[in-house]
Amino acid sequence: MTAETRSDPAAPPGTGPEDACPGETAREESGTADAEFGTTEPGEAEPGRSHHHHLAHTWEEARQAAYDAATPIPPGPVALSIALGRKLDQDIVALQDMPHYASSAMDGWAVNGSGPWIPVEPGARLAPHQASPIATGGLIPVGGKAVLRTESAVLGQDDEGPVVMVGGKARPGEPRAGEHIRKAGEEALEGDILVKAGVELNPAHLALAALAGYDEVQVQGKPVVRLVLTGSEVVERGTPAPGQVRDTFGPQLPAVVAMLGGIHAGQQRIGDSYAEWLAALEDVVPEVPEAPDLPADVVITTGGTGRSGTDHLRRAVAELGGRLIIDGVAMRPGHPAVLAELPDGRFVLGLPGNPLAAMMALSTVGAPLFAVLGHRAMPDVQTVPCGTMIEADPGRTRLMPFRLLYGMASPAQHTGPGMMRGLAAADGVLVVPPHGVQLGEPVPAFALPWGPPIPPPKEGAAKAKPRSNARAAQPKGKPASNGPVDWSALLG
Numbered sequence: 001m002t003a004e005t006r007s008d009p010a011a012p013p014g015t016g017p018e019d020a021c022p023g024e025t026a027r028e029e030s031g032t033a034d035a036e037f038g039t040t041e042p043g044e045a046e047p048g049r050s051h052h053h054h055l056a057h058t059w060e061e062a063r064q065a066a067y068d069a070a071t072p073i074p075p076g077p078v079a080l081s082i083a084l085g086r087k088l089d090q091d092i093v094a095l096q097d098m099p100h101y102a103s104s105a106m107d108g109w110a111v112n113g114s115g116p117w118i119p120v121e122p123g124a125r126l127a128p129h130q131a132s133p134i135a136t137g138g139l140i141p142v143g144g145k146a147v148l149r150t151e152s153a154v155l156g157q158d159d160e161g162p163v164v165m166v167g168g169k170a171r172p173g174e175p176r177a178g179e180h181i182r183k184a185g186e187e188a189l190e191g192d193i194l195v196k197a198g199v200e201l202n203p204a205h206l207a208l209a210a211l212a213g214y215d216e217v218q219v220q221g222k223p224v225v226r227l228v229l230t231g232s233e234v235v236e237r238g239t240p241a242p243g244q245v246r247d248t249f250g251p252q253l254p255a256v257v258a259m260l261g262g263i264h265a266g267q268q269r270i271g272d273s274y275a276e277w278l279a280a281l282e283d284v285v286p287e288v289p290e291a292p293d294l295p296a297d298v299v300i301t302t303g304g305t306g307r308s309g310t311d312h313l314r315r316a317v318a319e320l321g322g323r324l325i326i327d328g329v330a331m332r333p334g335h336p337a338v339l340a341e342l343p344d345g346r347f348v349l350g351l352p353g354n355p356l357a358a359m360m361a362l363s364t365v366g367a368p369l370f371a372v373l374g375h376r377a378m379p380d381v382q383t384v385p386c387g388t389m390i391e392a393d394p395g396r397t398r399l400m401p402f403r404l405l406y407g408m409a410s411p412a413q414h415t416g417p418g419m420m421r422g423l424a425a426a427d428g429v430l431v432v433p434p435h436g437v438q439l440g441e442p443v444p445a446f447a448l449p450w451g452p453p454i455p456p457p458k459e460g461a462a463k464a465k466p467r468s469n470a471r472a473a474q475p476k477g478k479p480a481s482n483g484p485v486d487w488s489a490l491l492g
């Protein structure tokens with residue numbers, strides 16, 4: 001590859017110079033990276049050097065490398081309180097009859113035989129013609145044959161003392177044998193399967209498991225993800241002053257992590273010092289208030305993927321004895337994405353600090369990693385007909401948030417690496433190959449974790465032959481529109 005520093009002729013409408021990522025390819029290919037890196041803190045940069053001369057993965061390679069880097073997290077027991085949404089790995093079986101004792105379905109009297117009944121102490125064994133007070137849910141005493149509801153009973157008196165008699169609102173024949181008694185085993189018998197393995201646990205499943213006496217259930221593994229957000233210029237509240245930037249990761253990453261199948265286990269904010277970076281990555285089980293006390297499977301860092309004096313990610317990984325799996329992806333934005341594995345098995349996913357770049361890196365590297373850790377297939381890439389011509393940009397894939405208009409994708413505006421506006425309005429992301437896209441040609445695209453699915457290919461929508469989706473090749477119905485269409489004015 002040759003060094004490229006030119007600006008992009010195919011930049012979609014509305015993207016400015018911020019998009020140009022100056023030096024991103026030149027840096028890697030010029031062979032001067034070591035000198036750049038070594039000047040920052042002499043003597044300490046050594047461990048990271050060996051990683052500097054490899055070529056960035058292509059977009060497709062990066063996805064595959066992330067998917068291949070891990071194996072599914074084995075199943076394990078999880079407390080009911082955090083098992084919602086988890087996939088059950090072992091049947092939930094009735095440990096005993098459910099209910100496990102006969103109980104009253106009404107407030108009233110447990111009775112034996114026919115009335116009138118002599119009242120005795122609650123809970124006492126009932127001889128024929130005896131009754132004892134009982135509340136709904138109460139254990140039926142030995143000898144109890146039926147429950148007489150309070151409103152069907154009257155207290156009277158005979159020669160020998162107080163008696164309970166049928167009266168009040170009693171229906172004819174009340175109480176029949178067994179009336180208002182919930183028998184043991186009515187819901188399930190010991191050994192019955194209550195919830196089958198493979199089910200995604202809903203709140204009622206959790207309640208059922210609790211009813212059956214479970215404290216934990218055996219569920220499929222899912223990655224526990226911890227966030228380390230870096231940057232001393234990042235503020236969490238208010239309108240940022242010049243030189244400051246409002247944090248865009250705190251508000252979105254926990255949700256996106258969950259949507260991608262991770263368990264968000266807290267976040268930590270650090271400044272730009274190497275010591276803070278190292279401490280954050282060394283910390284296996286961080287003390288995170290209200291988060292499950294579990295070691296992280298994946299640590300996501302934001303910022304610090306570049307190679308300036310404050311970009312400590314690679315160095316900290318090297319010092320901890322970790323290995324780089326992905327060190328840069330030939331894509332934009334999100335080019336400096338890093339995936340590393342630490343000796344204790346934790347993965348470190350280094351997202352660039354630029355907000356859109358970070359989300360594209362998460363979609364490219366994080367989504368496949370989370371999928372494999374969570375027992376799922378590689379996330380889908382479909383195709384969508386392109387509503388505009390996109391020129392070539394040799395050597396790199398461009399990820400472009402798009403809006404769908406009349407079934408065709410048009411790159412959204414406001415998609416500079418530091419922007420969120422384009423992504424916020426997007427229907428999905430185009431994966432524009434280095435050689436560009438012709439008008440109407442099916443272009444690979446992926447759905448956003450929160451967005452609509454990519455629509456299935458429509459008959460007649462595609463003029464050019466799709467490269468990766470045979471279903472689109474059905475030339476029938478309406479022809480595609482001719483000529484370039486610039487819908488940018490309609491796009492938010």
Ligand SMILES: Nc1nc2c(c(=O)[nH]1)N[C@H]1C(S)=C(S)[C@@H](COP(=O)(O)OP(=O)(O)OC[C@H]3O[C@@H](n4cnc5c(N)ncnc54)[C@H](O)[C@@H]3O)O[C@H]1N2
Nearest residue numbers: 021023024231245246247248303304305306352353354357
């Ligand atoms: N000389 C070069 N400079 C840069 C290159 C390059 O190749 N040579 N690459 C550019 C590209 S591409 C990207 S992407 C970024 C990568 O930056 P880092 O991962 O090192 O992140 P920072 O430098 O810490 O921050 C970059 C940018 O992002 C903002 N940021 C950080 N955290 C947040 C947050 N929580 N919310 C919102 N914005 C955040 C930060 O303020 C910076 O503006 O490097 C380029 N530079």
Ligand code: MOO
Nearest residue numbers: 333334335357417
């Ligand atoms: O544009 Mo950088 O590629 O923001 O990741």
